[in-house]
Every structure is written in C-alpha cells, then in structure tokens.
Amino acid sequence: MFDRSEMSRDGLKINGDRLNKTLQSTCTSWGALAAPSTGMCRLSLSQEDKQARDWLVAECSNIGCEVKIDEMGNIFAIRPGTAKDKNPIAMGSHMDTQPAGGRYDGILGVQAALEVLRTLHENKITTFCPIALVNWTNEEGARFPGAMMASGVWSTKSSTGLAACWEIQDSEGMRMKQALKDIGYLGETKCDYRENPLECHFELHIEQGPILEKEGKSVGIVTSVQxxxxxxxxxxxxxxxxxxxxxxxxxxxxxxxxxxxxxxxxxxxxxxxxxxxxxxxxxxxxxxxxxxxxxxxxxxxxxxxxxxxxxxxxxxxxxxxxxxxxxxxxxxxxxxxxxxxPESIFHLQCISAVRTAAQKSVGEDQIMDMKSRAGHDSAWTSRVCPTSMIFVPSRDGISHNPNEYTSLEHCALGAQLLLDSILYYDAKVSEGKF
Amino acid sequence: MFDRSEMSRDGLKINGDRLNKTLQSTCTSWGALAAPSTGMCRLSLSQEDKQARDWLVAECSNIGCEVKIDEMGNIFAIRPGTAKDKNPIAMGSHMDTQPAGGRYDGILGVQAALEVLRTLHENKITTFCPIALVNWTNEEGARFPGAMMASGVWSTKSSTGLAACWEIQDSEGMRMKQALKDIGYLGETKCDYRENPLECHFELHIEQGPILEKEGKSVGIVTSVQxxxxxxxxxxxxxxxxxxxxxxxxxxxxxxxxxxxxxxxxxxxxxxxxxxxxxxxxxxxxxxxxxxxxxxxxxxxxxxxxxxxxxxxxxxxxxxxxxxxxxxxxxxxxxxxxxxxPESIFHLQCISAVRTAAQKSVGEDQIMDMKSRAGHDSAWTSRVCPTSMIFVPSRDGISHNPNEYTSLEHCALGAQLLLDSILYYDAKVSEGKF
CATH class of the missing domain: 3.30.70.360 (Alpha-Beta Plaits)
Incomplete structure (x- = not known):
C-alpha cells in the first residue's frame, strides 16, 4: 500500500498568481501579435513554438522531471511516482495557436499542468503514479493541415499514421518531418500509446463557446466530444x-x-x-x-x-x-x-475525479456537464486510455481570435481542479479502485 | 517631299515562317509552362521577362534600331526615318503574360513588330517617319496589380502616376521600382508622351474572344475598347x-x-x-x-x-x-x-490604314469592324496619339489560358497588315495628308 499523507495533499493549493505571470510572460515572449492586441500567432514547429518548447523542457527538468520527446515532437515531462509498474497520469494540452489566436486555447492547459508540477515539487508531494505534463504537437492543424495531428498518431486510431503525417506540408512546402528536425524536436520515443503508454489523460481547456458564461457556471465537466x-x-x-x-x-x-x-x-x-x-x-x-x-x-x-x-x-x-x-x-x-x-465518450472514473474536485472547490451549482463542440487531443487519448476534460468560461464565447479571454480567477480555478483531479485519481489507483 | 519607291514598298512581304519560329522558340526559352502544355508564365519583370527583353533589345540593335528604356521599363526600339521632325510610327504590345497564359496574347504583337522591322531592314526600305517597336511593361497587371500600367503612366491619363506605380508591390512585397532596377530596366527616358512622343500607335493582337471565328472572318478592325x-x-x-x-x-x-x-x-x-x-x-x-x-x-x-x-x-x-x-x-x-x-474610341486615320491594308490582303468579306472587350495598351495610347488595332482570330475564343492558340497563317496575316498599315500611314504623313 502506498504511504501518503492525506492532510498535506488535501489542502494543497496551486499558485494562481504564478500561473498567470508565467502564462502572460511566455505568451508575450514567444508568438505575441503586435500590442495592443493580446493575440497570438505561435504556429506549430515555428521558431516561436521552438522557444516556448525549449523553455518548457528546461522548467520541467529543473523541478526533477524526466523529459521524453517522441517522433511527432510530443513532449512528455514525467515526475516520478513510487509505484514501479504504473504509467503516468497525464495532464495534456498544446502550446501551438491559430494564426490569429489567443493566449488561452491550449496554452492554459499546458501552463496549468506546469503549475501543478511546480506545486507538487515545492510541497515535496510524493505520488503513487508518475505524473506527466504532455505538450501535444500541432493540435490546431493551422500550419500543417490536420488538427489534433500528433495525439492522433499516438493513439494509432486516426486515419493518418506517422509516415503520412511526416510528409504533410505547410503552405510553403515545408514537410512536417523536416520542420521537426529543424527545431530539434524529432524525438526517438515511439509515437504510439502501446510503447509510451499513459494511465489516464486529463485536459484543462477554455470552453471556446458561450454556454458556461450564459448559464452562469464556473466549471464544465466534459463528458464527450462531438x-x-x-x-x-x-x-x-x-x-x-x-x-x-x-x-x-x-x-x-x-x-x-x-x-x-x-x-x-x-x-x-x-x-x-x-x-x-x-x-x-x-x-x-x-x-x-x-x-x-x-x-x-x-x-x-x-x-x-x-x-x-x-x-x-x-x-x-x-x-x-x-x-x-x-x-x-x-x-x-x-x-x-x-x-x-469520431464522436468521443469520456470515461466515468476521470469524470468522477473532476466532479469530486469541482464540488469541493466551487459547489454543485457552479458546475455543469457538457459536451465539447471543438476537437481536442483528449478526443484521441480517450480512444486508448481513460480521459476527461475540465472547461472554464470563455468571455463572450470568443476563441480562435486575438480577443479570446479567460479571467485570472477561472484560470487558477481550472489549475486547482486539475491538481485535485490527478491527486484523486492517483489515490484511487493506489487504493486499487481504478 | 519624301523620296520613296512605291513599288518596293507595295510588294513587301513579311516572312511568316521566321515570325512563327521566333515566336515559338522565344516562348519555349523564357517562361514556358512544363510540356506538353504550350502555356506561358512570363510575369512582368521576372527573370523570364528579363531574358526575353534582353534578347529583344539585342535583336533590334542588330538591325540598326536605337533602343530607349523609360522609367517604367517600356522599351522603344526605333528605326530612323528620313524626316527630322517626325515622331515614330509605333507598333506596340507586351511580352508579359498571365500566370497561366498563352503564347499569343501580347507576345504576337511584339514579335510581329520585330518581323516588320526585320523586313524593312533586309529590304533596305527607307521610311519618312521613324518606325518604333514598343514593348509596354506590365500590361497584364498579373504580378503588379493594375493592368496596362506602364502605357497608362506614359499617357499621363490614368489615375496612377509614375511615383504611385513604382510603389506598387507584388504578392511577395517586392516594389515595382526595385523590380525594374533588379532586372536592369529602370531607364532614364521619361515615361511621358510629351517628352517621348509617338506619331501614332498600331497594335496587332489576338481577339481573345470567339467572334471572328464564329463569323468566319480573318481580321477584326478594332474601332473602340469597352x-x-x-x-x-x-x-x-x-x-x-x-x-x-x-x-x-x-x-x-x-x-x-x-x-x-x-x-x-x-x-x-x-x-x-x-x-x-x-x-x-x-x-x-x-x-x-x-x-x-x-x-x-x-x-x-x-x-x-x-x-x-x-x-x-x-x-x-x-x-x-x-x-x-x-x-x-x-x-x-x-x-x-x-x-x-474609360471607353476608348480609336482614330479614323489609323482605322483607315488598317482597313486599306486588310482589303488588299484578304478582301472585304474576311474583315469585320469590332470593339475590343479586353483592355489593351492601345486604349491608353489612343488618349494622346492616333491609334488603332488589328485583331486576328483566337481558336475557340480562348485566352488567358495555356490553350490559347492562333494559327500560323493568321499570325502571319496580322504581321503583314501591321507592315502595310504603318507603310500606308507613313506615306500619308509624307504626303502631308495625316
């Protein structure tokens, strides 16, 4: 049985200010549109993406994570757990953006995952399962056509496999494989869930639609993707x-x-x-x-x-x-x-982890179940491991647009729920219940 | 009074085979689309255009023409006449093409003008007025937006003057003036009809429409441009x-x-x-x-x-x-x-020159008067000097397309009418009638 301190884990708080500061400063540094816009153009495998990736890898390494890069440039930053035979509980999303996108779509999910790792690290928390941050390559499909491309290859369930994706060209005729090589992210880890498996996959994301705001809710528990x-x-x-x-x-x-x-x-x-x-x-x-x-x-x-x-x-x-x-x-x-x-149905054990976390933080009347109308990497991971998502509100429902905005409070709430969800899941695994 | 031999001028014949050989070989050399297409991509001021221009300048110089390049890269190759106070009778058109154009639109007019100069040269014909071949820059407006651009500047009647045209950019952000400089065609002759005048302007061109073919005619005498x-x-x-x-x-x-x-x-x-x-x-x-x-x-x-x-x-x-x-x-x-x-009305003295030439060559029932539905450099020249055009049939009315085609016979006929028209006009000027 895994030896853990329920008290220290239960009261654990992410640092919302640090999350916000890191998110805003990295966005300003790599891929910002000209001020006063707060928009982003951080196309997949561009120089801006490379700089953000290099920074992420360094930050994760500094707090004791092992970093693996796979054949599609997906980054897995893994914080060890005590169990020897368990796969990582993953917190994944993406750092690439639309050509005129915002600072939250995808980026929030990765930055919140980093904030979770930092919180675990500074509080010296020991988990049962390893905990992984995953940055999926080319989620937007804005530079290399085909959204959620690299999670699709990893799941082996999409119609385009590794070889075909490597050959996909951007509008300048640059091939995906060459672009990966050029920025130093053509890794050797197999891009295949069977060779590089995850225990489960959680993703915090902005809603990108108007429903949470209209309904006056703070948290969407995502049960499916259309x-x-x-x-x-x-x-x-x-x-x-x-x-x-x-x-x-x-x-x-x-x-x-x-x-x-x-x-x-x-x-x-x-x-x-x-x-x-x-x-x-x-x-x-x-x-x-x-x-x-x-x-x-x-x-x-x-x-x-x-x-x-x-x-x-x-x-x-x-x-x-x-x-x-x-x-x-x-x-x-x-x-x-x-x-x-295809339509994706998320998994009850992940959904219940998110629901328990949300009920504790904001109470039942701030929560609603919803489907995702946008595609996400989680749709592919759900094909091969238990998956769910946490949505936080988008102001005016705007996304894929420089005016995309989610409040500091909602970003921090999302990160807290991500932390609580993985700890809940980890506890269940250690208890042999999941 | 100008001393000329009516006999030698009257029986003068252009060389249709030479015209066709020159036209086909220069198209194959500079700007041809991949075979078996006979299409062209010779965008204005491109390397292909430069090579065609360099060749044209050399050919004209070799047969005794003085060559002037103006500020918009227009080429004036002038064969001297005996009169000291007369401006050149011009034969103008363009050598640039659409991105997927044919071998005849514009190119025929310039190649036919060269054939006329060659014919005058080898027969040692002395004219009263100087005779000029003019290659107008960027007629298509396909690379630098704004068709008939350089003849518009020369006429000073278009809404965009020299300075504005120099600043126009292609889709890569290259400015017109820089492009002229890069290929060596930013000349010093003023691009202004008042400082570099023409006596009149004739243009041989393919119809680019189906009317001549449908009506079974060989020659269109163009009386206006829509x-x-x-x-x-x-x-x-x-x-x-x-x-x-x-x-x-x-x-x-x-x-x-x-x-x-x-x-x-x-x-x-x-x-x-x-x-x-x-x-x-x-x-x-x-x-x-x-x-x-x-x-x-x-x-x-x-x-x-x-x-x-x-x-x-x-x-x-x-x-x-x-x-x-x-x-x-x-x-x-x-x-x-x-x-x-604006709508352009061509001039009676030029129209009558073309009509007399056509009646002599093919007879009245092969001729029809028509308006041009496409724009041409002649529309601008007609604002400041007497102008008319000669149309020859386009197969299936197709133009701005690699399948554009005009028969060898019709090309040769057009060149012959161009020769006869300028000689007719020259005679009238020498007689003090025009």
Whole structure:
C-alpha cells in the first residue's frame, strides 16, 4: 500500500498568481501579435513554438522531471511516482495557436499542468503514479493541415499514421518531418500509446463557446466530444478572359463555389443537425481579369453524434447536386474526405475525479456537464486510455481570435481542479479502485 | 517631299515562317509552362521577362534600331526615318503574360513588330517617319496589380502616376521600382508622351474572344475598347470557432461574400449591360476551423460605354445592399475603386490604314469592324496619339489560358497588315495628308 499523507495533499493549493505571470510572460515572449492586441500567432514547429518548447523542457527538468520527446515532437515531462509498474497520469494540452489566436486555447492547459508540477515539487508531494505534463504537437492543424495531428498518431486510431503525417506540408512546402528536425524536436520515443503508454489523460481547456458564461457556471465537466469531419471540395470550371467571355454560357468556378458555400450554411441552419463552416477558399487564378478554372474550399462539419455528421454531410452534398445542375454547364465538382474525428465518450472514473474536485472547490451549482463542440487531443487519448476534460468560461464565447479571454480567477480555478483531479485519481489507483 | 519607291514598298512581304519560329522558340526559352502544355508564365519583370527583353533589345540593335528604356521599363526600339521632325510610327504590345497564359496574347504583337522591322531592314526600305517597336511593361497587371500600367503612366491619363506605380508591390512585397532596377530596366527616358512622343500607335493582337471565328472572318478592325472598372470589396464578419459558434447569429464573412459574388453574376446576366467577373478571392483565415473575420474579392466590370459601366456597378451595389440586410448581422462591407479604363474610341486615320491594308490582303468579306472587350495598351495610347488595332482570330475564343492558340497563317496575316498599315500611314504623313 502506498504511504501518503492525506492532510498535506488535501489542502494543497496551486499558485494562481504564478500561473498567470508565467502564462502572460511566455505568451508575450514567444508568438505575441503586435500590442495592443493580446493575440497570438505561435504556429506549430515555428521558431516561436521552438522557444516556448525549449523553455518548457528546461522548467520541467529543473523541478526533477524526466523529459521524453517522441517522433511527432510530443513532449512528455514525467515526475516520478513510487509505484514501479504504473504509467503516468497525464495532464495534456498544446502550446501551438491559430494564426490569429489567443493566449488561452491550449496554452492554459499546458501552463496549468506546469503549475501543478511546480506545486507538487515545492510541497515535496510524493505520488503513487508518475505524473506527466504532455505538450501535444500541432493540435490546431493551422500550419500543417490536420488538427489534433500528433495525439492522433499516438493513439494509432486516426486515419493518418506517422509516415503520412511526416510528409504533410505547410503552405510553403515545408514537410512536417523536416520542420521537426529543424527545431530539434524529432524525438526517438515511439509515437504510439502501446510503447509510451499513459494511465489516464486529463485536459484543462477554455470552453471556446458561450454556454458556461450564459448559464452562469464556473466549471464544465466534459463528458464527450462531438463528431467532426472535413471535406475538401474542388469545383472545376472553364477558364476565360473576364472581358471577352460573354455572361451566358460561362462555367465560372467561383460563382459555382459561392453558391455551394452559401448552400453549406443554409443546409446546416435549416436541418439543425449541427454546424458546418467553410473558412478556407482558394481560387486557381491570381488575376482579376480571369474567370477561374477551379476553386477549392474545405467544409468543416460537426454534430453531437457520428450519425448526425453523416446525415448533415449527406444533406449538404444532395443540395450541392442541385446547385451543380443549375450552374455547372457540364463541369464537375469533386469531394475528398480529408480528416475526421469520431464522436468521443469520456470515461466515468476521470469524470468522477473532476466532479469530486469541482464540488469541493466551487459547489454543485457552479458546475455543469457538457459536451465539447471543438476537437481536442483528449478526443484521441480517450480512444486508448481513460480521459476527461475540465472547461472554464470563455468571455463572450470568443476563441480562435486575438480577443479570446479567460479571467485570472477561472484560470487558477481550472489549475486547482486539475491538481485535485490527478491527486484523486492517483489515490484511487493506489487504493486499487481504478 | 519624301523620296520613296512605291513599288518596293507595295510588294513587301513579311516572312511568316521566321515570325512563327521566333515566336515559338522565344516562348519555349523564357517562361514556358512544363510540356506538353504550350502555356506561358512570363510575369512582368521576372527573370523570364528579363531574358526575353534582353534578347529583344539585342535583336533590334542588330538591325540598326536605337533602343530607349523609360522609367517604367517600356522599351522603344526605333528605326530612323528620313524626316527630322517626325515622331515614330509605333507598333506596340507586351511580352508579359498571365500566370497561366498563352503564347499569343501580347507576345504576337511584339514579335510581329520585330518581323516588320526585320523586313524593312533586309529590304533596305527607307521610311519618312521613324518606325518604333514598343514593348509596354506590365500590361497584364498579373504580378503588379493594375493592368496596362506602364502605357497608362506614359499617357499621363490614368489615375496612377509614375511615383504611385513604382510603389506598387507584388504578392511577395517586392516594389515595382526595385523590380525594374533588379532586372536592369529602370531607364532614364521619361515615361511621358510629351517628352517621348509617338506619331501614332498600331497594335496587332489576338481577339481573345470567339467572334471572328464564329463569323468566319480573318481580321477584326478594332474601332473602340469597352470601358472597364475594378472594385475591391472587403466583407467584415465576426471571427469564431467553427465548432463552438452556433449557426444562428453567425456573421460569417465568407458566406456573405459568397452571396455577393453570385449576385455580381446574377445582376450582369439579368441586366445585359455588360460583363462582371470575380476571379480573385482571399479569406482572412488559413484555418479550416475558423469562421473568417473578413473576405476580400475584386469585381471586374466591362461594358460598351462608360455610362453602362456606371449603371452596372450601381445595379450590383444596390443588390449588395439587399444581401447585406439579409446576411450581415450588423457587420459592414466596403468598396474601393482600384482601377478603371474609360471607353476608348480609336482614330479614323489609323482605322483607315488598317482597313486599306486588310482589303488588299484578304478582301472585304474576311474583315469585320469590332470593339475590343479586353483592355489593351492601345486604349491608353489612343488618349494622346492616333491609334488603332488589328485583331486576328483566337481558336475557340480562348485566352488567358495555356490553350490559347492562333494559327500560323493568321499570325502571319496580322504581321503583314501591321507592315502595310504603318507603310500606308507613313506615306500619308509624307504626303502631308495625316
């Protein structure tokens, strides 16, 4: 039986000021947009990301963690426990951001995990299981297309494995593997949960939506992640000169694509099955005087269940067929599924760890159960180890935006719940109950 | 009175094989797309453009032309005449292409002018006026936005003068002036028709449309160029996460822009006033998981008269207001006029020179008068000196496309008409009639 002091662990408090100071100063140093914006552009495997990573590795090493880097650049900083045969209880998230993102999406989860490690260290707490901070590579998929990429490889459950991911290129043609090498994060630890396993995975994250704020709650206990799929669409038309090609009979790929894009919105709105969005569009031409021969765009579809994702996609493509009959002048469109994340159901033992921690800190009426409408690395970890997430409120529900904001108090509360959750879980494991 | 031999000039023939060989070999050497495409990417002031320019300057110098380079990189290769007080009769066009253009748009006009100079040289013809080949810089506006840019500066009638054009940047941030300097074509001759005047301007060009082919004609005598304007539109929305932002209440800039783009087409088609096209579109985000905060696109409007351009623009923007009421959720759009070319009426003395030449070569039933639906450098020269154009057929009306094609016979016919037109004009000037 593991020998522990219930008293010292029960009263343990994270340091909210230290967390906030560390989060703000590292954001200011590596990837900040020009002031007065508090926005971030810390693209995965960029120089800014490298500097943040180097700092993180040094901080974790300084407080006695062993640091492993895997083949996808995922960082595992592990604080030893007393048990010899147990895998680490992990606290994971990501430090990369959108091109115009904020300081909290992902970053809060990693910084809170560091704050937990620091708290354990300065209070000389001995845990039964090892405790790991995990920084997952390229969660955003903003530089190298494919969100939650490296946790997907680690879980071995995503459709793109290591070799394929290494070949993915950014918009400049830089390959993932070369980018990992260039910044010194092409590690030797296998990126595979079977060779580098975790006991369980907790993730603190901002909600990125308006629900907690609207409901007046401080904590969301995340019980599932909605299913999502991305489809790349290419519309083919006939290129021509904008001045000499008569309006009747044109096969204008951008006009057709435009009608398809508003159709995506109309179908999602009218069916109520979920959300569907087009954010990225590319015309074949860079000349204002050319009718483009082709246009490409990506549809992002998300629903509560995988079945609803399928239904919504089917409804959208059925509506596309009608538009193409009206618009195409015989030219085609093609659809390629680029990426998908099935609906994820989180695990009762992790959910109960978070619930117990939250009830103790803020009481039942500040808590609500919720599903995540955004994808997270936890969706992949949940495929291969017990997982849950803690949500804290996003001001005005804004995320993927420089105005993203979560209060100092909510950040500190989240870190405290992360600490309490892993200690609860650790206790249960040591008692043989989990 | 100018002493000339009517006989030797009347029977003078250009060499169609030499023209074709020179045109094909220079296209293959500088800017060809990968075979088997016969397409071209010879962007203005690129290395490929520099090589073609260097070759042209050398060829013209070798046959006794004086070569002047002006402040916008326009090349004037001038073959002396006997009159001391006459300005050159010019044969102008351009050697730059669209990013995926063909071998004939612009290039034919310059190569035919060279063939005319070669023919005059090898037959030792003495003209009254000097005869100039002019290669206008950046006609396409494909690299540095603003088509017919350098002829616009030379005419001093466009809205953007020399200083503003020098500051225009390509998509990599390279400024026009630096690009001119880098390839050695920032000349000292003033880019101003008052300081570097022309007697008149003839331009041979492919039609870039289907009309000649459809009507079974070999030659178009161009009597006017339709008016055109470009408008840059920016739609503002509210950025958000594609997964967490509910469908109702979104202010999605791309959905709104899509509806505006199909509106552009609908209004142009329904009013029948002219053509209106959107070729270039740019979303603020490069992330598939972000609702874009803004989208920019450019509208190209062209009609027979300036009044119709105004009417069509007004009708489009009125329809935009309705879309914005339905879509915007209170977010705005803005419009900026970026560029315009007023309707151009060509000159009777140049038109009659072309008509006389065409009647002699192919007879009345192979000729038709037409307006140009594309912009050309001749539209600007016509503001400050007598101007007309010769059109030859484009196969299937295709242009701004690698499949652009004009037969060897039609190219040779065009060059012959160019020669005959300038000799006719020269004779009239020497006789004091023009």
């Amino acid at each position: 299913g999502m799929k991305w489809f790349a669409v290419r519309v083919a038309g006939v290129e021509g000169h904008s001045g000499t090609t008569p309006m009747p009979g044109r096969a204008d790929a951008l006009v057709t694509a435009s009608r398809l894009i508003s159709t995506v919105r109309d179908v999602a709105l009218n069916t109520g099955l979920g959300v569907a969005t087009v954010g990225v569009i590319k015309s074949d031409t860079s000349s204002q005087a050319t009718i483009p021969a082709g246009v490409e765009f990506i549809i992002d579809i998300r629903c509560s269940t995988d079945e609803m994702v399928e239904q919504l996609a089917k409804s959208i493509f059925k509506a596309f067929d009608q538009v193409m009959i009206e618009e195409s002048n015989g030219t085609p469109y093609s659809i390629q599924r680029t990426w998908g994340l | 008016g055109m304007k470009w408008f840059a539109v920016r739609v503002a929305g509210v950025e958000g996460h594609s997964g967490t932002t509910p469908m109702p209440g979104r202010a999605d800039a791309l959905v709104t822009a899509s509806r505006l783009i199909s509106t552009v087409r609908d209004v142009a088609l329904n009013t029948g006033l002219g053509v209106a096209t959107v070729g270039v579109i740019k979303s603020d985000t490069s992330s598939q998981a972000t609702i874009p905060a803004g989208v920019e696109f450019i509208i190209d409007i062209r009609c027979s008269t300036d009044e119709m351009v105004e009417q069509l623009a007004k009708s489009i923007f009125k329809a935009f207001d309705q879309v914005m009421i339905e879509e915007s959720n209170g977010t705005p759009y803005s419009i900026q006029r970026t560029w315009g070319l």
